[in-house]
Amino acid sequence: MKKxxxxxxxxxxxxxxxxHLPKTSEDIHIKDNRMALGGCAYNAADILRxxxxxxxxxxxxxxxxxxxxxxxxxxxxxxxxxxKIDSDDNGFCLxxxxxxxxRTFVVHHGVEYSFKKEWITEDKKEEYDSVYISGFEIEETDGFEIIEFIEENPEYQVYFAPGPRLSKIGRDKLDRILARNPIIHLNEKEAMELSKTFNYEDAAKAxxxxxxxxVIITLGSKGAYYYEEGQGYYVLGESATVVDTIGAGDSHxxxxxxxxxxGLSMQQAVERANKISAAVVGVQGSSLPDEQFVALLKKLKEL
Incomplete structure (x- = not known):
């Protein structure tokens, strides 16, 4: 299996x-705090792991x-x-x-949003058959390098998660990514923004x-909708007790x-993704503890 x-x-x-979110000059107390790893790429890679x-x-x-x-x-x-980069520090997300x-994010970007094509040497390129990219990195100056990389390697299946800052990416960048025929993953609001439509079915088709x-559109607790080969499919969501929604889309x-x-079908993949993301919103932070994931995966295999 290629990577x-x-x-x-x-x-x-x-x-x-x-x-609640503080208003200007308001003084509020926090209920709890913790540190954890995050970032769209990390969250997605952790699920693969x-x-x-x-x-x-x-x-x-x-x-x-x-x-x-x-x-x-x-x-x-x-x-x-x-x-590894020696020039600067990594960022953080409040x-x-x-x-x-x-959840609401306030983000300080560091070296983690940089990219150079030469980081993937020719001898390494054959190890891969697919690539995941996120809109947050495309928005940055090095986003053009990512786009050029996927254009220069048309054999890769591209998975693209535009994220909530579509308007910051730039139409020229978006058009080049869409021309690479990505499997695109976004939520209902993002889908309607990208397509200029008013419901998720029309958005998916557009x-x-x-x-x-x-095209895969997440619908929160309602589940998800995907459109392929001229047909749309609604996949029912899973009930969940929401602790926070950090990382739900990335885990999906x-x-x-x-x-x-x-080797699963898209229908099976989305069904499984709905279950995993429902579990993720039930814990604090973007990632399920490994032992909880193992227990959930065992249940999925029994279905």
């Missing part, structure tokens, strides 16, 4: 639990206090980045989680017309990538 190349960020999430699917996490590690924390926490999970589980490939696309690698 999936996961390009993007690994950051330190500083998670605080609050009743848990499933035992081969991958490479191309998420630069810098030099500095945040970089050291990130590197140490990766090593605790037997994970590592393939790139994750403010309100009592209903909704985006499919741009990509000529599968990570599960889909892993499941397709394991």
């Amino acid at each position: 999936t190349l996961v390009i993007g960020s690994t950051v330190l999430d500083i998670i605080i639990q609050i009743d 848990k499933f035992g699917v081969p991958y490479t996490l191309l998420s630069p590690i810098g030099t500095g206090r945040y970089a050291q924390i990130v590197e140490d926490m990766l090593q605790e999970k037997d994970m590592r980045s393939s790139v 994750c403010m989680v309100e009592k209903d589980g909704e 985006i499919n017309n741009l990509t000529n490939n599968t 696309i990570g599960t889909i990538m892993a499941s397709l690698k394991m």
